[in-house]
Structures are given as structure tokens and as C-alpha cells.
Amino acid sequence: MDGKADVVNVITPLLTQAGRQPEQTAIEGALDRWSYGRLRNDVLAYAGALHRQGVVAGQRVLLIAPTVPEFVVAYLGVQALGAVVVPVNTMSTRAELEYFIAEAGCTLVIAWHELGTVASEAAATAGVPVWSLTEGAETGAGESPATAHDGAGEDVTVILFTSGTTGRPKGAELTVGNVLAAGEIAVRLAGATPADRIGTGLPLFHVFGQTAVLMLALTAGASMSLLPRFSAEAMLDMLRRDRLTVMCGVPTMWNAMLHDAAGASAADFINLRLAISGGASLPGAVNSAFQETFGCTLLEAYGLTETTAIGTYGGPHAPPGSVGTAAFHTAVEVRDAAGLPAAPNTAGEVYIKGPTVMRGYHHRPDATAEVLSADGWFRTGDIGEMDAEHNVRIVGRAKELIIRGGYNVYPSEVEAVLYEHPDIIEAAVVGIEHEHYGEEVAAVVVVGPGSRTDAAEIMAWARERLSAYKIPRVVQFVDRLPTGSTGKILKRAIDRGVLAEMLTGRAAPPTTVAG
Template sequence: MSEDNPYYPTYGAALTDWAAKTPDQVALRYGERTTDYKTYDRHATQIANGLAAMGLKKGDRVAYFGKNSDRSVELAMGAARAGMVFIPIIWRLAPKEVEFILQDSGAGVLFVEPEFADQLPFDGNTILTDDSFDEWRDAQSDAAVTTAVDAHDGLLQLYTSGTTGLPKGVVLSHHNGTHFRPLMKQHNIYWYCADAGDTMIFAMPYGHIAGVGTALGAVLGGQELIIHREFDPAQLIADVEKYRVKWLFLVPAALGIMLAHPDAENADFSSVKGLTYGASPIPLDMLKEGVERLKCDFAQLYGLTETFGTVISLSPDDHKPENIQGREHVMKSAGKPMPGVEVRIMDEDLNALPAGQTGEVAIRSDAVMLGYWNRPEENDKAMIGDGWFRTGDAGMLDEEGYLYIQDRIKDMIITGGENVYPAQVESAVYGHPDIADIAVIGVPDDKWGEAVKAVVVAKPGSNLTEEDVIAYAKGQIAGFKCPKTVDFIDALPRNPSGKILRRELRAPYWEGKERAVN
């Protein structure tokens, strides 16, 4: 790799380099607080030494529960420098779900925002991320960390809902994330590798790879990260104007909310060079409105937690109105593989299929995870040898190499950028005393892409209502996983072995759609 586009084996190495090259440049901006690169570097070292002083060692787990902040970003970098594995937990999860993650991961310490502290059952070390966090951090040594951290050491452990109903920890290494930037620069994938000093807003949830991945990724290129506690369209619009922001990442639902906000009508978006989006394709009408309002490049990103995020991208050229004419079908694709990424479409026997045929999408890349934490059977299913990973998405490659996602083999629902597995919802709701049987499916939703629907068989003689089912679910699982609507039927369709035929349940809702996912 060139001197201008170095490969950093670890995120800590990247921070050290930028602290030396641009010590006074703003690295993190959160409200009125700013942190320059030399201070960011010192804070990461102090946090690493503070974690070690607690008795934690390389490879131990450091958990965080809260929203986005400069402190949470520093914490991730400090854990990385100590060779520990950082676990940002989605703050919208229900207490039972959080308790499972803390137990499953064996976290040695939990950092938590004060507003959530009373919700969490945790017997280990707990540190609040208010002003007391700064006092704790600043009391630690800033002597150089001596722990040797390797490119292939664990960096993140992100929990995704599993097909069995239990969350599973996706373990990602430093190299999974750091190897991409030099390749992107080499191939001029400019929308995925901002230049040094560029400003970008981080407003997506921290517990997702799109959140924590963005936060950590900014340090690879020496960017200025403007941190929003959560997505707020008014704040986003105001900060774009105030700080002349160049780069944005939003899910299409958030983009639609931003464009519909009154402040957007007369906003100055002239500084924005590019907007990337993911989780679902963008409706053509929204794209046209976005291009007209922002007058910037748009690019779609497709990826999974298991691939450290993006591995496929639909480029800005494929979004430009003059290039879309007569090629509207390309806008319905996820795009083409990024440099260093191979894609294969497989049949049920894991044989490669030719262009034009639908099968399971498999990915081979240095971005593919180390594996699922303590889930050997899940690893055996997903990691099929020779570096290939099964995504669980059904897709098709065309003759030009564009990937089209057609359906989900795993039954996963994506609603507003959040992943929901039916099995977890069914397991949580099945405990209602008036429910005899239940199936959960994803149905089309204009705002969120997909919405969670429960199809319920009520016990004879009960007076179960839609409101009863939804209220019960809210006491068991995170709100975004709860059914938004409920249908009642006499019996669920099942195959001879008793498996619920979800596709049969879903079919009426997706009739007339070109694909069975949004």
C-alpha cells in the first residue's frame, strides 16, 4: 500500500499515526465538546490503562449500554488499544435481552449511561458515562500501552438476533475493518473513504455495525466525526449547515424523515459531497427528491454485521438520472462487489449457480468475521470453508455483476434498518396464556421498508385482541421487534415435519411486488 494510503493493522495504530500527523485537528465533536487527535490518542491510552488496572486482560470483553457520545467512541478506541473486545449493546433492547448479552459475553465491565443504569441487572464492575467517566479516565496513566495487539485480534462483538431466537455475538477483528480503506483509495471508491479532515455526521445507532463501524472508521482516514446522540432531523440539518458537513450515512427511512422536515426546505446542503444509505433500496421518487435537494452523490451500501458492514455498493454513477434512463432495473440492485470482495450464488448443495439464477448469496472477503461467539454449530453452518460465508439472503447476479436481493432464506425482517428474527418474537409472545400458536412475518411498509406482523391462533373461548398481543410483546422484547399488526386465523400452515410455512403466510402481502423484501 502507498504511503498516502497506508494499511493500519489496528485502529490504535491509525489513531497514533493521525495524532502525530494532525495533532490539533478536531477528531470528535459532540455538542459543545471537541476533542483533537492528540487528546483522543491520549484518552484512548488512559482508558486502555484504566481497563488493565481493573484486572482486565487482552481478549476480555468491555460492554457499553447507551446512546452515541464522544465518551462511548473513546471507550471503543481505548478497548481496542488494550487488545480487548468492545460490545456496544443496542439501547432499545429490553432488560431481559441485555441481561442475556451480558451473561453470554462474560463482560468484565459495563459502562452505562445514567438514564439506563437502573434497568440493567449486572453484578460486575459498572461505570457511569457521565462526568464521573472523565474523572475515572483522567486519573489513569498515559504511559504507552505495552500489550501487543495484532491485526487479527478481536475488536468488536456485536449481537444479532438469531434464527433460534437467542442473540449471537458476531466477533470482528481489527483487520476486518482496517484492510478496506487502502483498497478503496486504490480503486477510487471515494464515497467509502473520505479524505483527511473531511467532516461526517455519525447519527446511526451505536450498537449496529453501521454505527460503531462509522465511529471507528473515521480514525482510519483522519476525519472529523460529528456525533449525534441519536438521529434528529432538525439537528442533522442544522449541523450540516454549521459545520459544512461533507458526508452523511442514513437509512432510507431516516432520509425520508429528514427531507420531509420543515427545516429541509430552505436548508443549505451545498457542502454535502455524498450520501450513502443502506438496509434497503431507495425508492426512485425519494432518490429524485434527494438528488434535487442535496445535489450530491448517492451510493447504496449492502452488507451484514458478519462482514463488518459494506461489501457491495451501488455507485454514484448508477444513481445519476442521466445514467438511469433505460437502466431503471439497476436501481433495484444492491450494486457490485467492493474491491477485494467475491460473491457467489449457491444452490441448496452449495454449488455455484450461473448468472440469472437465484440462490443463496455467499461472500468471500477479508471483511468476513472471525466467527460467532461460543456458537460452533452456527459457525459450521455459516462458514463453509475456503473463506466463504453464507449470508442467508437469496439473490441473483446478472451478466454485468450486479447483485439483486430477492428474498431472505433466514426469514429475517429489516424494519427501519433494524434486524428482527421471527423466532425471537414468536418465542417472546408465545407465553401469552391465550395464544395457542403464532407465526411472525415481515410485510411491506412504505415508511420503514418492512413491518413486523404476527399471525396468531387464539385458544378456544378466549377474547384475545390485537392490542393484547402487542402490549404483551412490549413487556418481553424491544419495541422495534414487537408486532405492529396482528391477524387471527384458525390454524397455521405447516409442512409434514411441522415447520411453519412462512412464505405461504407472507405471499398475499407481497403480491404484485418484484421481490419479497423491501
């Protein structure tokens, strides 16, 4: 049941490691563990069952499951056949699932058994069968294994739907070569070895969890601990239990561990040599507080779904606020409005080229042409600056740029200042329409328990540290900011209408200040 370790397939690293170290722990779940040998056998058995269901190379299979070891078995089982896995958010509605199934042309749905009837109803509407994914990823007694499909690097292996901030979500096609390259690059960046114990609370249906974490572990031959649902206490419990050496997460996770995990100390982090942050900009104040409190190195990386989570990586000597330089085998440029390289420390759009850039958007040639040039450069839509040493600093999304009276305001710059305030735990800065300035700056913040900070104090704090046009003219206090499945703050879910009313004085104000 070895499979061939020299095939061109996403499971090749698994086959290689299972041949070398079959008893080594591959996946550590809350209730069970999978050795490399067991994981290989279960993946090939699952692939065999899929093959008897009629799944063949090139077909699309929708997968909806939480971050459990069985996700890994099904995910790799689909890919072992040369089929295309379409992982989607476990919080997807029936209408969203129907859209994903139709848009990707899925011929089968695999759904975790505890997710209710939504997936079954969506599959029935589409007229495709649905499989229930249960504990142990059981497919029936006596399943014979499949032989791993030997494909090509340019074969599509994953379709990941973007968040759809504008229009309907688009499916980014990631190839076998993209995913394998992401694992290899991640291993080099993290310096990972089979001795590492990697842990995450990220959802595996997201590109960060799949490629920058799962493929990192499998390619290195390391173990990977999975947390089905993130909380600061659960993450710390996993850290202690499994003596993690590498931990991966997003900024809100590190922030939660700082503020919500009672009793946590540097002693809990004694084995942890590296924490990797991605998914969103890491506020400098959070980074420095985390490293000071826990005595742990926290490095920031930058990538997108369309680049298989790979772009830049900030080593230990990267300047504060920087996401570092281009990853191995990757080129990064910051370009001005004319498409030419911008001068050092000048804001422009970030472009990425390398082996992890997607093939394109599924059945969206026009959308693909808008962001992907013929020579392989991907236009990210992110605004950044590059210094003379090629360190990149992300200052915001092009679509989130606030233009106040003709001046550009980058939300991340304002947020970084707000995070330095001792009472502010989380902050999000957005633009709201203004009849005179075009847009006005608004901040939505979460403060610590018992804080007596008001909007006037926050504005005064910002005024001491920012140019006048960057100061928030509206400050709204909330108990929590809206977040997505990875914990990333969702600015599109912030109610701009309420902020606009606060600006004009129509909303109730303990939370508003006009400036």
C-alpha cells in the same frame, strides 16, 4: 503519549493521525470537540485506568452508551489494551444485559451515567463490577496512559450480538484485521480524505456506525460529527452547522428528511458530496426523490454484522435498485439451491468472502459451521440477483420470502412499488398464513397527513404494476412502523395475528381489503 503507530491494534489509525495532525478535529459532539491529539491521549488514559482495574488482553468488557464522543473513548480504550469490547443497545433490558454479560463472559460493564440502574443491576447479578461513563470520559486525576497492545490481526476485538430474529442472539466475533480492513475499504469506496467532514445519526453500538463510519473517519483522518438521537431536523441542523461533506444513514432517515424536515432545501446540501445508505434496502422512489429534492448523490451499500458492514457498494453508475458490485478485496456470489453460481438475473442466496468476514460466533461452533465454510465463504441468508456486470440486487431475506401458492414473492419488490405511490411514506410487506395458498401477501403502510387513500386504491395501484400473486390482499394503515435502534423497520414486530384476522374479515376494516 504518542503510542506506537505501527502496532497491530484497532487504535492504530488514531495513533497515526494524531501523530500527523494532532490539532485536526476528530470527533464533533453536541457540546464538545475532540482533536486527534486529545482523542489519542484520552483513549490511552482510559486504557491505563482499565488496566489498573485489572482488564487485560482477551478479556471482554460490555459497553452500553449512546452515540456520544465518550463512547468512542471507552470503545477504543478497551481495544487499546487488546481486550474485547461488547457494545450493546442502550434500550436493552436487564434480562438482555444479563444474557449478554454471561454469553460473552464479560468481566466489566461500562455504562453511560444517564441510563439508569439497569446496567448496574445486571452487573450485580453477574457479579462483575460496573463503571460509570460520564461527560469527558473522566477516569480520575493523574491517570497515566497505557501503551497500545501489539496483537495479531486474527485477535478478536469486538463481539456484536445479532438481532436474534430466531433463537437467542449470537455474538459475532470481529477481529482486529476485520475492523482495520473495514476502515481501509470504506475510505477507498468513499474516496475520503482528511478534508472530509463525516456525520451520522446512526448508533455507534451498531456495526454500521462503528466500522463503516467511525473507522472510515479515523482511517481517513477526517472529522466525525455525532448525533446522539436522530430526528430529521437534528440531522439537518448538524449538516448545516458542521458543513458535512459525507453523511451516513439508513433508508428511514433519508425518508424522514424528505417528509419531516420543514424548510429543508438543496441549499442545505451544498457542501455534501456523498450520502451513503445501508442497513436495509433503499426503495428506489426514496432514492430518486432524495437526490432530486436535495441535489445530492445518494449511494447504497450492503453488508452485515458478520461482514463488518462491508459487502457491496453502489457507485454513481450502479443500476437503480442495485447495491452495486463487490467492495475492494471482497468476493460476492449469488448461488442456487445446490450451492452453485446462479445464472445472471436469477434469484439465489448471497455469499460473501473477504478480509472483513467474521471469525465466527462466540462459543457457537455449530452455528458458525452453518454459515461459514472452511474456505471463508459466508452465507448471508439474503436473497439476491446478480446481473452480467456483477451488480447485485437484494430482493429479501430468505426467511422473509413469501411463498403464495407455490410462487415466490419477494417483499422488497412489492414495497418498491408501494413506495412509488404518492401518498405512501413507509411500507412493510410480510407473509401471513393462509389455508389454501400457504401464505398470503399483506402490506402495512404509513400515509401522509390528510391522505384519503384507502386499501382498495392501494391494491389497484399494485395490480397495475405487479403480477396477480404479488398483490397484497390485506392493507393495514398505521401511524408508524416499528423500528430498531438504527431506524431499520422491524418486520418481526408487526402483529401477524391482526393481519390474519383482517384477511378473514374478523378485524375492523377501514384498513382491510379482501382480494
